[in-house]
Amino acid sequence: MGAEFMWFLGAVVLITAASLAGFLHFYFTGQQDVLDWMLGRKTYNK
Amino acid sequence: MSDSLEEKIQDALLTFTDFLYAVVFGLIVAETFDKIIVSETKSYLEKTSNLLLVLGVFYFLMWDWLHGRLLTLKNPHKSYRRFFIEIVVAACGYGAANRAINARVAFLVYVVLILIFGALWAGRTMQEYPRSRDLSELKVIKIYQVRYAVAVSLGALWWYLFVRQEITITDAIYFIVAGWIFVFQYEFFLRRPKGIVGGPGVPFISHETIDRLQNSVIKFRQLIVSWFKSGQGG
Numbered sequence A: 001m002g003a004e005f006m007w008f009l010g011a012v013v014l015i016t017a018a019s020l021a022g023f024l025h026f027y028f029t030g031q032q033d034v035l036d037w038m039l040g041r042k043t044y045n046k
Numbered sequence B: 001m002s003d004s005l006e007e008k009i010q011d012a013l014l015t016f017t018d019f020l021y022a023v024v025f026g027l028i029v030a031e032t033f034d035k036i037i038v039s040e041t042k043s044y045l046e047k048t049s050n051l052l053l054v055l056g057v058f059y060f061l062m063w064d065w066l067h068g069r070l071l072t073l074k075n076p077h078k079s080y081r082r083f084f085i086e087i088v089v090a091a092c093g094y095g096a097a098n099r100a101i102n103a104r105v106a107f108l109v110y111v112v113l114i115l116i117f118g119a120l121w122a123g124r125t126m127q128e129y130p131r132s133r134d135l136s137e138l139k140v141i142k143i144y145q146v147r148y149a150v151a152v153s154l155g156a157l158w159w160y161l162f163v164r165q166e167i168t169i170t171d172a173i174y175f176i177v178a179g180w181i182f183v184f185q186y187e188f189f190l191r192r193p194k195g196i197v198g199g200p201g202v203p204f205i206s207h208e209t210i211d212r213l214q215n216s217v218i219k220f221r222q223l224i225v226s227w228f229k230s231g232q233g234g
Helices: A003-028 A032-038 B003-037 B044-074 B081-101 B107-128 B135-163 B169-188 B207-233
Strands: none
Touching (some): A003 A032, A003 B169, A032 B135, B003 B044, B003 B081, B044 B081, B044 B107, B044 B169, B081 B107, B107 B135, B135 B169, B169 B207
16 A cells, blocks of 8 residues: 555544544533534524 | 624625635636646646646635635624634635645645634634524534644645655545545534525535434434443343
């Protein structure tokens, strides 16, 4: 496997880790309203 | 100050920002034509890889601007800070496109700056509108964009140190697929409103498909939780 492909796999892991870190931030800071909105438990009140 | 005067100022600021972005997009198209399409020094392969990369960056800038614009329409400027942030973001957008036109990986540095300034912009909007209906979305933008900025910085550093500085056609495809995965994950966590108000979303995937995928993940999570609880009970 080339260095480019390894980079691509690493990039996917980094993006996924960043997404997970964002989700866990709301989870551990107890921002239930944001989690509810993200998980669709609270609808977009437009 | 009367409300109508405030509205006129807000309209003027929006018009200025739109004009600036139109100039930036125009410059990108003009430079793409001059430096890539009619270039006599580049091979067809180099031209294709450059064009792919520019298209990817162009889409990212358009996607970012459209979502910012939609949020500004719903939460108009109350001071000039967000306006100046938007101008800096437009300048960074031009920087990103310019580096992509020259097939340099440094375009990721400008993407990082756009993400950081976007997070600052969301934070400022939250301060101006603490009771905004878009508060959840703004919170997600603020938190996620900082984390994505760290991820993209690490990715850029990795590429710069261990791969190379210039970008080939295979690299351009990897960048576009990684960019698509980034937009997909970003949109996956945002419950945007339906229709045109929700913005462009993820390329090649409808809002309905994203909704179905989100619901599947929630059902899967519920299944895991109920299985775990029944296991504890038994």
